[in-house]
Amino acid sequence: MTRLIPLLAAFVLAPSLSLAEPTLCTARINGRDVPLGYDKEEPGLRDHFSRREILFTSWGRDTCPSYVVLRSLTPDLTDEERGPFCLRHDKASDSIIGYDLGRRDAYGRCEAPAGTVCRRVNQTRNAAVAITGAAARGAVKGARALPDGSGAVILSGSQGHITGALSSIGGAAAAMAASPAIVAGAAVSVVAVGGAVYACSE
Structure with a gap:
């Protein structure tokens, strides 16, 4: 885990x-x-x-x-x-x-x-940068930046919504769409923070 x-x-x-x-x-x-x-x-x-x-x-x-x-x-x-x-x-x-x-x-x-457990799902900074950038441009529906100073961007929703959102970003973010940590949960939150991306699923 x-x-x-x-x-x-x-x-x-x-x-x-x-x-x-x-x-x-x-x-x-x-x-x-x-x-x-x-x-x-x-x-x-x-x-x-x-x-x-x-x-x-x-x-x-x-x-x-x-x-x-x-x-x-x-x-x-x-x-x-x-x-x-x-x-x-x-x-x-x-x-x-x-x-x-x-x-x-x-x-x-x-x-x-807690109803979910978070796991790191990326190995490079590229996916985190892509998700954060897409959220800043308003290109990802449902993405929000936390106001706590962490710099984290959270994308939450059903597994289908998260998979579609990551695929629409493309590149390293799209490659994560088939991650077991994302596919396994009915409801998923993807957190891009620093150079890492975490999937929090049931």
């Missing part, structure tokens, strides 16, 4: 390189404990999680702040570009099972019950 990042890779996800020893933590992802590391002294890191989460992660099995977990699941995005996403939590396994579009609660989890 989502690829996990090894401990050292998770540590270097911080925007600036640091020679400090990483702070080790454990995240429950897809039903198993995953070790991650991050720079506790990274400027601005604490701005991304609440006091409640600081207390929550100081005890128990899950000791990684939610933003560290989200960074490990979306390594190609900046912190600003991660703005539209929240962590999808499964109560049955008490673990993170991916990420979705939506507002975050105090623990970085999706505030409303």
